[in-house]
Amino acid sequence: MQSAKKTMQSVLATASRAYPSPPRALAEPPAGSDLKPVMGDAGMPFLGNTLEALADPLASAMKRFDRFGPVSWSGSLNMNIVTLVGPEAIEAAWMNRQKAFSSEDGWEPMIGPFFRRGIMLMDFDEHMHHRRILQQAFTRPRLNGYLDIMTPHIEKTLSNWEVGKGFPMYSRTKDLTLSLATEVFVGASLNEAQAHRLESAFEAAVRGGQALVRADVRDWTWARGLRGREYLQKYFRSEIAARRAGDGDDLFSVLCHSEDEDGNTFGDEDVVNHMIFVMMAAHDTSTIALSMLTYFLGRYPEWQERLRDESLALGKSTLDYDDLDSLPSLDLAFKETLRINAPVGMLFRKTIADTDILGHYVPKDTLVAIHPWASMLREEWWPNPTQWNPERFSAERREDKVHRFAWAPFGGGAHKCIGLYFGGMEVKSIMHQMLQRFEWSVPTDYRLDLTYGTGPTPADGLPIDFRQRRTAG
Numbered sequence: 097m098q099s100a101k102k103t104m105q106s107v108l109a110t111a112s113r114a115y116p117s118p119p120r121a122l123a124e125p126p127a128g129s130d131l132k133p134v135m136g137d138a139g140m141p142f143l144g145n146t147l148e149a150l151a152d153p154l155a156s157a158m159k160r161f162d163r164f165g166p167v168s169w170s171g172s173l174n175m176n177i178v179t180l181v182g183p184e185a186i187e188a189a190w191m192n193r194q195k196a197f198s199s200e201d202g203w204e205p206m207i208g209p210f211f212r213r214g215i216m217l218m219d220f221d222e223h224m225h226h227r228r229i230l231q232q233a234f235t236r237p238r239l240n241g242y243l244d245i246m247t248p249h250i251e252k253t254l255s256n257w258e259v260g261k262g263f264p265m266y267s268r269t270k271d272l273t274l275s276l277a278t279e280v281f282v283g284a285s286l287n288e289a290q291a292h293r294l295e296s297a298f299e300a301a302v303r304g305g306q307a308l309v310r311a312d313v314r315d316w317t318w319a320r321g322l323r324g325r326e327y328l329q330k331y332f333r334s335e336i337a338a339r340r341a342g343d344g345d346d347l348f349s350v351l352c353h354s355e356d357e358d359g360n361t362f363g364d365e366d367v368v369n370h371m372i373f374v375m376m377a378a379h380d381t382s383t384i385a386l387s388m389l390t391y392f393l394g395r396y397p398e399w400q401e402r403l404r405d406e407s408l409a410l411g412k413s414t415l416d417y418d419d420l421d422s423l424p425s426l427d428l429a430f431k432e433t434l435r436i437n438a439p440v441g442m443l444f445r446k447t448i449a450d451t452d453i454l455g456h457y458v459p460k461d462t463l464v465a466i467h468p469w470a471s472m473l474r475e476e477w478w479p480n481p482t483q484w485n486p487e488r489f490s491a492e493r494r495e496d497k498v499h500r501f502a503w504a505p506f507g508g509g510a511h512k513c514i515g516l517y518f519g520g521m522e523v524k525s526i527m528h529q530m531l532q533r534f535e536w537s538v539p540t541d542y543r544l545d546l547t548y549g550t551g552p553t554p555a556d557g558l559p560i561d562f563r564q565r566r567t568a569g
């Protein structure tokens with residue numbers, strides 16, 4: 097993987113020497129306005145700067161910020177993408193009052209065929225209408241119910257982990273969060289074969305959205321994704337009547353009964369579409385957050401000890417919802433991990449009207465890439481930004497206070513993550529149990545290898561040295 101990346105980088109270096117790409121304006125601002133143009137470059141013919149952005153989206157966004165500032169544009173596959181880096185720029189898009197930024201049109205080209213009619217692919221009044229109903233599935237009593245389903249499943253899975261040197265932490269976390277999703281979201285009525293079929297279909301749909309070749313050809317990633325989506329739709333449709341008749345605590349049953357304050361509910365197809373989307377939104381994100389938190393705790397044993405002491409001091413092998421605020425160091429470490437390795441690195445919008453961002457003119461129909469990850473790694477807002485140091489969030493330091501969107505791994509504005517408490521609850525309850533059962537370390541010569549899906553993702557299964565914890569006596 098590392099060598100593939102190096103090859104790509106050297107190809108890019110050669111290509112950019114062959115095609116020097118001088119800065120120019122994206123579009124001239126309307127005559128008489130006091131707006132500035134967005135500056136950027138087209139990159140290579142047709143491909144634009146696509147290869148560079150795919151090989152290392154973080155480095156690419158950082159480079160653009162250094163060259164052009166917080167608002168820049170870049171050529172990509174015959175279109176122009178505006179990149180926003182820095183809390184002021186991302187705030188301007190998330191909090192735009194003019195309603196000029198469509199989430200549906202921004203995300204559709206990336207993941208539309210797999211997640212169409214999910215909440216993130218809706219806009220404005222319709223989005224708000226659906227979000228108010230969906231919100232009812234994420235109230236505190238509901239989260240309590242999900243945690244009750246989760247806890248025994250986590251205990252059982254961790255007790256079966258065959259730990260040792262080179263334990264593939266990312267792969268095992270993925271298995272765990274996927275099987276948890278099947279239990280908590282879909283419900284426990286599935287037998288093992290059904291659960292497996294559902295998990296594979298779901299995994300295929302998620303990967304489909306990340307395929308490079310976007311064609312329904314043979315057994316390729318995109319085609320497998322479409323078949324996965326079809327299977328999920330068929331499954332959820334076939335189960336709706338039974339869930340509506342029952343009173344389960346799983347998310348599927350809850351969505352069948354969700355009702356906002358005005359009595360609005362979801363139709364059958366809404367339930368199907370929201371189920372598929374929410375499962376996707378929860379999966380890679382929690383997996384990346386938990387596995388990377390484990391990695392950093394392996395690299396910084398003093399933090400691992402600190403978190404373990406706190407978990408042991410609680411005196412309970414598993415967490416209840418009310419305990420989530422009683423582990424302050426775990427909270428700091430979780431926040432810092434999301435800053436340095438944001439699971440959703442980049443978000444998309446499309447302008448549906450001429451607008452401006454920080455005084456730069458952005459015409460209608462422009463794809464906009466919002467970059468919270470790069471923003472959280474800029475030294476303009478964060479001292480020593482590449483250093484993993486949870487203490488920066490301590491009450492005395494609160495480095496995130498520099499701007500309300502300086503720390504923004506869950507997004508902001510109308511589409512801000514609806515599952516942020518769910519995600520925190522899942523990661524913390526698993527970590528609380530892990531700290532009591534295991535000790536782990538990262539081999540000193542290990543170099544983290546990342547690939548890019550929804551965000552920076554361990555590419556090699558994340559091998560860590562795990563052992564059962566030696567308890568006194």
Ligand code: HEM
Nearest residue numbers: 215216377378381385440443506507511513514515518519
């Ligand atoms: C650490 C874990 C997570 C991170 C970092 C994360 C991050 C994000 C971000 C950045 C967005 C905004 C997308 C945009 O504006 O375009 C988002 C939206 C969303 N997330 Fe999460 N997420 C996490 C976990 C979860 C979980 C566990 C669930 C569900 C149980 C979830 C459900 C959603 C949904 C439904 C949306 C769309 C909300 C809307 O469009 O109104 N997320 N998430």
